[in-house]
Amino acid sequence: MKKSVLLLETIDDDALKILQDHVNVFTGYDDASLTAVLKNQEIHAVITRGKGQINKSLMEAIPALQVAARCGVGLDNVDVQEATARNIMVINAPGSNAATIAEHTLSLMLMLMRNMYESVAQVKQDNWNWRNQYAGDELNGKTLGVLGMGNIGKRVAKLGEAFGMKVLYWSRSKQDLPYTYLSMDEVLAQSDVLSLHLPFTKETGTIIGAEQLALMKPDSLLINTARGALIDHEALLNALNKQRISGFAADVLPEEPPVPGFPILHHSRALVTPHSGSLTASTYRQMCVLTVKNVVAVLTGEKADAKSIFNFSALNDRV
Structure with missing residues (x-):
């Protein structure tokens, strides 16, 4: 039967x-x-x-x-x-989903670092002169910090390396990898781009709050394609508003779908996709x-x- x-x-x-x-x-x-x-x-x-x-x-x-x-x-x-x-x-x-989430992560990094979303939006509004006020940078030569070296974290590190980035990482334990293993605080402090690849568990909890954001460089970017609850979004919004970090991009939020008017969605230095990274x-x-x-x-x-x-x-x- x-x-x-x-x-x-x-x-x-x-x-x-x-x-x-x-x-x-x-x-x-x-x-x-x-x-x-x-x-x-x-x-x-x-x-x-x-x-x-x-x-x-x-x-x-x-x-x-x-x-x-x-x-x-x-x-x-x-x-x-x-x-x-x-x-x-x-x-x-x-x-x-390791390959596709890694690709999505790099896409968000590139869009944020190069201010690509705003550039495309301005050209669609027939504002070619946007190039005269364009401000952006490149991944090459930057330091990529990866929190969590599972399947996705490893792929993101490899892609970052291919883009000419220096890779640092933190995970539960040091692994046999060609990247520099540091404490979480050291990774936060040294990274130009910080990418989260951790599960949300009782042990990890919300790992990025006001204290952690304060350790990051003022011109650094935070990328989250893991779980929205890993970040204290009130502290994140405050850090963006006070320019304690330069930008944020994510494919995940603490509550999905978000309530109408969720502040981070409309922030000028934030890019959020609708948890679509693995929907290829x-x-x-x-x-x-x-x-x-x-x-x-x-x-x-x-x-x-x-x-x-x-x-x-x-x-x-x-x-």
Whole structure:
């Protein structure tokens, strides 16, 4: 008898077909449909992407649950501790977004450093004379500080090096890398561009606040493509307003979508994209297909890829 999978969000079409070929698929995209499925179906796996929450209450409502999966890397929306306590396997797609997030990170660096967004906007307004007041710089010769040397951090460091940047880093421990390992405070103080690549956990918490921002160079840039909650945005706004740092760019915010009028979105020296760094066609498909294949493997008695089965030591390795 086929087992049943509940989707909390849409997934890539190729991944959906793989599911449909092997298991019964039900959708719970809103409260009404979710309630109906839970009332009438025995569910063995739940798959989400970035918004659907696989929390304690959902697990309690699905007594036959074997797998909690996310088509993505971070597991902020999956209660991994509760799942572990209930012997529910947690599956994600580690490393699948490393290349695209690294590219997005460098794109934000370039746009901010070269003031590219404003340049394009001015030309679209037929203001070619903007070039007479243009102010910008280049990445070549600058110092890149990377906080967190997991898969993404390593790729960002490599790309930065290719652009002629000197790379410094901090992580939980020193790694065998061709870059300079320093304390976090030293990385903050010496970097021209600081890029965050850490998970948000109880241990990391909000790591960039007023004290950390005060250590940074007045002409430095802060880039965040990791998790919005890593930064105290009130302190960040204050630092930008008082020119304690020169600019900020991010693909993530503490609350998504942000409330209307969220100040950092409209700041003249901030660039924010809508958490779209991993939504390229190639990476979206890869994350969904990889996750789905491993879920199907577990439900059909096959062996899932060990790297895709979450454990807490794997989380520590990303820092």
